[in-house]
Structures are given as C-alpha cells and as structure tokens.
Amino acid sequence: MKKWKLFILILVAFLLIFIFVTAFPTMTIDSKQPASQKAEININQEEAVKHLSEAITYKTISYQDREKFDYKEFDRFIDFLQHSYPSVHKELDVERINDYALMFRWEGKDQSKKPVGLTSHYDVVPVLQGTEENWEQAPFSGTVIDEKIWGRGTLDDKVGVIGILQALDYLLEEGFKPERDMYFMFGFDEEVGGDLGASAMAETLKERGIQFEFVLDEGGAIVENMVPGVKSPVGVVGISEKGSATAALSIEGSGGHSSQPKSRTNIGRIAGAIAKLEETQFQEDLKGPGEDLFEYVAPEMDFGMKYIFSNKWIFEPIIEKVLLQQPASAALIRTTIAPTIFQAGEQYNALPEQASAVINLRLMPGDSLEDVKNFIEKTIDDEEIKVEVKGSEATKVSSVEGEPFQTVQQAARNVYDEAVIAPYLMFAGSDAKHYDSVSDNTYRFLPVQITSEDLNRMHGTNEHISAENYINAIKFYVEIIKVSNQ
Incomplete structure (x- = not known):
C-alpha cells in the first residue's frame, strides 16, 4: 500500500474515532430539569393586585445618606402590612429588628429539620431627579392599567415582599401546616448594603444558633433569549455573587508649566496604567457557577x-473566546475592570502635581483582594503609582x-413548566450574602x-410588572413553601 493511502486511512480512522468520542456525550447527555408538577393554585388576583398597588405608594426610599430616610413612610408601610395581612401576623411569630427589619417565623411540626428562609426587601432606590416626567405613570402611584402595575418596587423588590405575604395568606386559608420552621425576613436597607436590616437579622439568628438548610433571596429571573441555542426561557438561580472592590490608583510629583512638560506626566502615567489594565484584563476561565450554568442548559440546546x-474539554478555548465578545457573558468568566473616576488638574496651562483614578472591579469566586492588587501592580509596572484595593x-x-437547589428548581418548574432552570453567577449584590x-x-x-x-x-424609568407575572411570583412562593416541606 502506498504511503499516501496509508496516511489517508489513518486520518479517516482518527476522524471516525473523534466523531464517535464527541458524538457520544452529545447524544447521551441527560436533562437536569425536573418534571413539572403543576398544582391548582387559585390566587385572588383582584386582592393581590390591590395590595401590591398600595404597597408601591409608600416612599420607602433608601439613600446613601441615612439621614435622608423618611422613616414615617416606613412606619406607614409596616402598618399597611399589618392591616392587609392580619392572619399572617396572628398565626406567625413577628419580630422587628432595628425597628424596621421584619422577621416572621412559622413554626413547623418537626423541630429536628433545619429551617428554610425566604427573604426580600421593601426599600427602593430613589427616582433620579429630573426624570419624573419621563415616567408613563407616576413612580409612586401604584397605577394599575392594562393589566400592569406601575411604580418603583414592582420589580425590585416589593414584588417579593408582597408576593411572599400573599402566598402565606393563601396557605393559611388553605390550612397548610409546615413540617419545618419557615422564616420570612424583610429588609429595609438592601439598596444601601443591608447593614441594619439583613445583616442585623442574620446576626440575631446566629446568636440563637439558627442554621438554615437554605435561604432564598431575589436575584436571577426567568429571561427570554438568554442563552444561544436554547429556545426556551432560562431561569437563572444565583448560587454566588461576585465580589465588589474599588482600586484607587494615585501618583504625586512635580507639576510645572505646561510649556515645559516632562515626557511622562502624572496624567499620562495614570492614563497609561488604565490602558494597560484594559488591554490585559484578568484571565478568563469557564469554571464554577458559569460552568454549572452551561452544564444545566446544554441538554436543552439545539444539536450544534x-x-x-x-465536549467542553475540547472546545473550551473557543467557548471562552465567544463569551468574551459580550460584556454580560465576559463577566461570567473573569474578574472585570471598570474605570469609573479620573481626577487631575485644575488649570489648562499647569501640569497637575497629583493624578488619581478609581476602578470598580467585580471579583470572581476564588479571586482575593490581594490577588487583585498584585495583578494591578504587575500589569501597570510603575512603582511611582500607589495602588490601594478595598472591598469584598x-x-x-x-x-x-x-435537595436545596432541586427544591428551587422544582418550585420554579411547577409554575414555569417551559423554562430551563439553571445555576449562575450573580453580578450585582443582594441581601443574600448576609445569610x-x-x-x-x-x-x-x-x-x-x-x-x-x-x-x-x-x-x-417606567418600572412596572404585569399582573400575570406577579401572580406567577405568588404561585412560586406557594410552591417553594410546599416543596420545602414535603
């Protein structure tokens, strides 16, 4: 046999082996989605919508300057909850932490089981001054029109607070009794860190020796057209949230007249440092929660x-290159760098004696603050620039x-039977970290x-939610309480 024929035969053999080795996992990959177990849950929509609508009218706004909090509005909101949900306040133990954080305990039959906690927050961010007229409906009106509820908090996160309370009201009326203790914690300062709300409730629970099997907070949602190759909406459940750090870069040196500049000025050196960081970036790596996401959605993708x-073991470099093309997917696989503040100079013809920049970084699980500082110093390679890194x-x-993750999956599938429920890495912060x-x-x-x-x-601007979406949220909370107690 001629050598070229032998070479072709060997090449074909290797190709067939490659096809078999890679096609086999593709054809045999199993779905990680539990079968939907839809139950009949008849929510009183008129009453539920009325409650969320009124909840929006209370201006429970969090400000970075806590002196600006209007606690009269927070008191009015708590009075509204007591008036709207008398059965919940009667049947459950209710406690106020730091006056405005609300913690409900529903005693279960079996005290040997670890409790489960659901948490949300009822504070909201301010409406940016000057944008009020851009709202189709006033931001604190709670207007209901065309089956939509309008206003600040309809998505973040009074929908969670009112949704949970409506679910509890429904279950109490149904005569449901939990097998384990259930806790429901409602923070009042999540938008500014949760130090007096969720953090204080978590510390109180820690002092009492309470350890949850799991706590569920706001975070990911069911998103349409989220993952390429998946036609169904994907419900993403955050299993971790990225750290948030601030890196301050600063340099001091002689200024002088702009007519006789040095070849490297303070501004130029800081700008050069930023340019190097943006050009280099942290190393990407599809691992942890990002890898988990694709393991859960892969079985639901089209064949290609x-x-x-x-076959990630072969195609991971290609996958990572594709993910880096979009900011949202790039943030899933690496620590991100975002320069946000640059300060230098006051006079057009005078070289500034100082220059500084602030960078916001969102840290991947496993990246420490020390790792970040070392990376920055090594990348900018300028001993004259001082680097300080602070954050979490x-x-x-x-x-x-x-069971814990499967419980969340099952409850979501029971309401959204077409959705693919998968873990992911949350980029923003939430009260969950305190628990x-x-x-x-x-x-x-x-x-x-x-x-x-x-x-x-x-x-x-124009935050709102459809009545259908809101009712489904209530149904989910009903389901997760039931599934948690099976």
Whole structure:
C-alpha cells in the first residue's frame, strides 16, 4: 500500500474515532430539569393586585445618606402590612429588628429539620431627579392599567415582599401546616448594603444558633433569549455573587508649566496604567457557577450548540473566546475592570502635581483582594503609582447537588413548566450574602419572567410588572413553601 493511502486511512480512522468520542456525550447527555408538577393554585388576583398597588405608594426610599430616610413612610408601610395581612401576623411569630427589619417565623411540626428562609426587601432606590416626567405613570402611584402595575418596587423588590405575604395568606386559608420552621425576613436597607436590616437579622439568628438548610433571596429571573441555542426561557438561580472592590490608583510629583512638560506626566502615567489594565484584563476561565450554568442548559440546546458544550474539554478555548465578545457573558468568566473616576488638574496651562483614578472591579469566586492588587501592580509596572484595593470578595458558592437547589428548581418548574432552570453567577449584590453565615446554601432568584428591557427598568424609568407575572411570583412562593416541606 502506498504511503499516501496509508496516511489517508489513518486520518479517516482518527476522524471516525473523534466523531464517535464527541458524538457520544452529545447524544447521551441527560436533562437536569425536573418534571413539572403543576398544582391548582387559585390566587385572588383582584386582592393581590390591590395590595401590591398600595404597597408601591409608600416612599420607602433608601439613600446613601441615612439621614435622608423618611422613616414615617416606613412606619406607614409596616402598618399597611399589618392591616392587609392580619392572619399572617396572628398565626406567625413577628419580630422587628432595628425597628424596621421584619422577621416572621412559622413554626413547623418537626423541630429536628433545619429551617428554610425566604427573604426580600421593601426599600427602593430613589427616582433620579429630573426624570419624573419621563415616567408613563407616576413612580409612586401604584397605577394599575392594562393589566400592569406601575411604580418603583414592582420589580425590585416589593414584588417579593408582597408576593411572599400573599402566598402565606393563601396557605393559611388553605390550612397548610409546615413540617419545618419557615422564616420570612424583610429588609429595609438592601439598596444601601443591608447593614441594619439583613445583616442585623442574620446576626440575631446566629446568636440563637439558627442554621438554615437554605435561604432564598431575589436575584436571577426567568429571561427570554438568554442563552444561544436554547429556545426556551432560562431561569437563572444565583448560587454566588461576585465580589465588589474599588482600586484607587494615585501618583504625586512635580507639576510645572505646561510649556515645559516632562515626557511622562502624572496624567499620562495614570492614563497609561488604565490602558494597560484594559488591554490585559484578568484571565478568563469557564469554571464554577458559569460552568454549572452551561452544564444545566446544554441538554436543552439545539444539536450544534449541544455538541460544543457537551465536549467542553475540547472546545473550551473557543467557548471562552465567544463569551468574551459580550460584556454580560465576559463577566461570567473573569474578574472585570471598570474605570469609573479620573481626577487631575485644575488649570489648562499647569501640569497637575497629583493624578488619581478609581476602578470598580467585580471579583470572581476564588479571586482575593490581594490577588487583585498584585495583578494591578504587575500589569501597570510603575512603582511611582500607589495602588490601594478595598472591598469584598465573592460570596461562597452554594451547592447545586442535593435537595436545596432541586427544591428551587422544582418550585420554579411547577409554575414555569417551559423554562430551563439553571445555576449562575450573580453580578450585582443582594441581601443574600448576609445569610451565608447562618445558611448551608444561599440562592438568588426572582420568580418572574422578564426581558432585557425589564432589567433596565429595575432601577430606571417606567418600572412596572404585569399582573400575570406577579401572580406567577405568588404561585412560586406557594410552591417553594410546599416543596420545602414535603
């Protein structure tokens, strides 16, 4: 046999082996989605919508300057809850922490089981001054029109507070009794860190020796057109949230007249440092919660995408390159760098004696503040520039194996039977991080189906929610309480 024929035969053999080795996992990959177990849940929509509508009218606004809090509005909101949900306040133990954080305990039959906690917050961000007229409906009107409820908090996060209370009201009327203790914690300062709300409630629970099986907070949602190759909406459950750090870069040196500049000025050196960081970036790596996301959605993809993600061991470099093309997916696989403040100079013809820049970084699980500082110093390679890094590292990564995560999955599938429910890494912050110390697992999921436009409205103009979405959120909370107690 001629050598070229032998070479072709060997090449064909290797090609067939490659096809078999890569096609096999593609064809045999199993879905990680539990079968939907839809139950008949008849929510009184008129009453539920009325309650959320009124809840929006209370201006429970969080400000960075806590002196600006209007606590009369917070008192009015709490009075509204007591008036609207008398059965909940009668049947459950209610406690106020730091006057405005609300903690409800529903005693279960079996005290040997670890409790489960659901948490949300009722404070909201301010409406940016000058944008009020851009709202189709007044931001604190709670207007209901065309089956939509309008106003600040309809998505973030009075929908969670009122949704949970409506679910409790429904279950109490149904005569439901939990097997385990259930806790419901409502913070009042989440938008400014949660130090007096969720953090204080978590510390109180820690002092009492309470350890949750899991705590569920707001976070990911059910998003349409989220993952390429997946036609169904994808419900993402945060199993960790990225850390948030601030890096301050500064340099001091002689100034002088702009007519005789040095070859490297203070501004130029800081600008050069920023340019180097943006050009270099942190190393990408599809691991942890990001990897978990694609393991859960891969079985639901069309064949081409399924083939690639089922063989990550071969295609990972290609996958990572594709993910880096979009900011949202790039943030899933690396610590991000975002220069936000640059300060230098006051006079057009005078070289500034000082220059500084501030960079916001969102840290991947496993990246420490020390790692970040070392990376910055090594990358900019300028001993004259002082680097200070402060902030928080990523939260712990909760498990996707076992009952806790499956409980969240099952409850979501029972309401949204077409959705693919998967873990992911949350980029923003939430109160969930405060409960890490008192819970085996902390998950982040807002049980509503939204679009990219809805995401922009959460802290922006024209925040609203459809009545259908809101009712489904209530049904989810009913389901997760029931599934948790099976």
